[in-house]
Amino acid sequence: MKIIMLGAPGAGKGTQAKMIAGKYNIPHISTGDIFRANIKEKTELGLEAKKYMDQGLLVPDELTVKILLDRVAKDDCANGYVLDGFPRTIPQAEVLDEAVSKLNDNIDYAVNVDVKDENIVRRMSGRRACLKCGATYHVEHIPPKKEGICDVCGSELVLRDDDKPETVEKRLKVYHDQTQPLIDYYNKKGILKEVDGSQDMKDVFNAIVTILGE
Ligand code: ADP
Ligand code: ADP
Ligand code: ZN
Secondary structure (H helix, E strand, C coil), rough: EEEEEEEECCCCHHHHHHHHHHHHHHCEHHHHHHHHHHHCCCCCHHHHHHHCCCCCCCCCHHEEEEEEHHHHHHHHHCCCCCECCCCCCCHHHHHHHHHHCCCCCCEEEEEEEEHHHHHHHHHHEEEEEEECCCCECCCCEEEEEEEEEEECCEEEEEEHHHCCHHHHHHHHHHHHHHCHHHHHHHHHCCCEEEEEECCCCCHHHHHHHHCCCC
16 A cells, blocks of 8 residues: 655644554655654765755755655565655656556555644644654643653654744745645545544544545
8 A cells, every 4th residue: 555645744644654654564754754864874865955954945856756766666665655745746746656657556545634734833843753763742732651752762852953933934835835736636636535634643543544444
């Protein structure tokens, strides 16, 4: 099963993608996580990506497409994957379509997690991330067992630089300009599924399972 998660930054794509990956036993692929891992390791890719991420801008398609295509070519993707944060532009979607159809395959669903902008800003300022294992929490809605510490790996949780309110507003604008058109793109392909992302995390997941099947 090949699934794409669509939605604004902070809509809950990552949270849901991790649950989907667990239930359907497919890898969760987040281009944002791949970039952050590279920033942490100070690779060339990381240094280049950081310039854009810190400003709330998208990393250029050229760079992003390459890392995504390398990732989905790995053996663990043979039975499918859930993409979180890719594609974010029409050209990225076209490259993905081309790569998948070369394998005589297709994307099964594009799930749009819909949350209004005003709720987004609240979610992002409360988001706390573990940069070691990629786990994500929310100070109010989904708190870790011990404040500031990752339940999964025990590392310290951080507020991502790009989750500060000034950058969030920029990212939302970029989302509306460059990423939102993908909703129409996948709707035309007949694989778009909408879920109400403002519900409790478990209810959002139930809605997704109803779409994907048990
Ligand atoms: P969120 O979903 O919370 O916005 P991500 O972790 O998906 O965060 O992305 C963080 C940043 O990484 C984005 O703001 C962007 O700069 C960069 N990024 C991630 N995925 C892509 C992509 N597919 N294309 C371009 N830039 C990306
Ligand atoms: P995205 O990957 O779309 O950027 P995340 O999954 O990281 O979004 O979620 C953004 C923030 O909102 C995180 O702090 C997360 O813990 C929290 N969150 C996710 N889903 C929900 C939900 N249904 N209700 C409340 N908070 C949520
Ligand atoms: Zn962790």
